Amino acid sequence: MLLRKMTLAVSLALSANVVFANCGDIAGKVSIVGNEFPAIHTVAKGAAACATDKLTVTSNLTADHQKINLAGLQGDPAEYTTAIIANSSIIALMNDDVIRPLDDLIAAHGADIPKSNLITIDGKVMAVAFMANAQHLAYRKDVLAEIGVEPPKTYEELLAAAEMIREKGIMENPVGGAYKSGWNLAQEFVNMYIGHGGEFYKPGTAEVAINNPQGVATLEMMKALTEYMNPDYLTHDSNATGAEMEAGNTALMNMWGSRIGALMDDEGAEEAVYSNIVVGGPMTVGGGTTPATTLWWDGWTVAKNASDEDAVATFVAMKNGTSPGILNDETMGEAVWMIEGYTPAPVNDGVFASIKAGSKPYPMLPFQGLLHTALGDNLSDFLQGKESAEQALADTEAAYTTAAKEKGFLN
């Protein structure tokens, strides 16, 4: 096994130089900062293939990228010439105006980038997307077959199935959920609130408006789900819920598309478990038609404070890092690539189903990060039964309003 992996790695490394060498005559410095997961590594490797004696390519990929990318792009010249970001994290970079519009670079060097990959804000291209992600159902087909139920299409069906699994004594806590207090919990609220058709703000303003019937229904549904979760759910992030599923303790959960591969492979779980994990589509809730999930893209940007030479080099290298040339048997299943020549594998069905079902993208608003933090801090009291749903929502609104005033979004 190890030997096979090693030979594969060697052959990949050898082929890399052959496949990727299409960067033209560019010089300068390319420095990448981004999140750390296999697909991002592939992109960074693809960009690094452009390196020559005139062009240096370095990368710093870390799960803490959001803590350093803003500071790393603010300097002049910028420490990083490109940041790989998602639709939520681009906001912090845009709020501080540290990334440059790409229109001139696209005209000169990127005419072949598909239009649908361009992230256009106010008529200017600010980022180039290369992969899509979404949360959707992942379930154990053997367990659902045992209780004789079709994969749930709504959260109400999921609750009913969970009750049957518990009643039959198959699993004590059949539902998994990344409900860790903080970012994860807030993300689940955002999903469910969108599923209930809720609007986060009064139209056209930064004034929050979540203390409404949809907000209460959202929290009620989240609490109903937690009744079927491991009692430690407030400490479980998506790593921990994934581990719970691999350990055979849960049968139903809302999971990130980018993490399904790790659940379905033969590492970390018994065969009876991993061979039975399959993906479904996103679920709706409360009779709504918009799925209770959000769509995400990952993309790359170019720093505003990079010299023109470095900006061109960065653009060309990153374009190469997200070109059809990076796709091969090994990298194909790492993500839902928005790259020509990509053929989806079964692990990616959920993300495609989410896009097809008309899911909404995660809100790209300058103050959404503040609301996300406020949600993450204030919802756990309700889930623990310490206060009412209305009180939790009122606390969230008050926390957000205080923060938004401090950041200058509200007066």
Place this chain on the structure above:
Amino acid sequence: MKHKTFFWFVLPSSLAMLLFIFFPILSVLIQSVHVDTEQVIKEVKNCGPFGCETITSIDQEATQALERENPLGRFAGLTTYLDRRHLAVDEVHAAWGSTTGVGDFFNQLVNLPFYKAMSFTLAYTFIVTPLVIIFGFIIAVAVNGAVKWVRGPLIFFSLLPMLVTPLVGALTLFWMVDARGIVGNALQYLASDPNLSVKASTPLTWVMLMVYGVWHSAPFAFIVYYAGLQSVNKDTLESAMIDGASRWEQIRYVIIPHLLPLTTFIALMQLMDNFRVFEPIVSFSAEAHATSLSWAIYNDLGGETRQLSSAAATSVLTILGISILLLPVLVRTWRDFTHK
């Protein structure tokens, strides 16, 4: 040492402290009385792989023009200190007006982030600090009384909790108290409650954090006391023995008075450290049950939008809190100094 000699002796370190401690704190203070300039918002069209929509976005030109006028942001005075996330003056006042009793008022109070953090921080500080001193003392006396050749290994093992990186130590305990971990399972068995979960219960989470705090800090008290025990006057001890003092009486009347100044030192260090409790909350994922001022600072800076003014205000409040805690000790030191 003459005061003049002393002055020249500490001058280099004083300068370093001025540069690396005083000025940064000053900048935090300035940050805390300012908030960001008004962000000019405009509606823009946003297109991406999932279609187009109209969103609000920051009007960079207009906002930057405002920022050029006020590079520090808007002066806010004490607004940030008094807002809901800090001292919450208005909210506390409203709670006081509408309260039905002390319990209800307390519940409303700990629903506010600052007071929620303070309730845990103070409980942690005042429970962990004495326990650390007591356990450290007991371990030190026990090790000191052991046969010479086992002392070396004993000291090493007693120091281990302090040598282990806080995050690693906390994570180890975190996994042990998991419902499927060795401690968690044992507790379920002892309480004959298969659904008992330490991580899901606020009181048990507090206990777990405090147990970790004592486990982690007791070695510090131990090593200080152990060093102190080496300098106990042998003559006094022997004469106490001749006078027929029992082992307990020797400890009570000879050793404890001798170690008292060290206790002040340990209490000082521990009060400061425990008031800034942080790592266990993060590594135990205990945010839902227990927060602290340091955690609030981390949370303000860790979100997708960094909230610098709020974090700065919390930092200043932390410094004030520590100063108040240390006041009795500082007053005593000052008196000792002037009495000379």
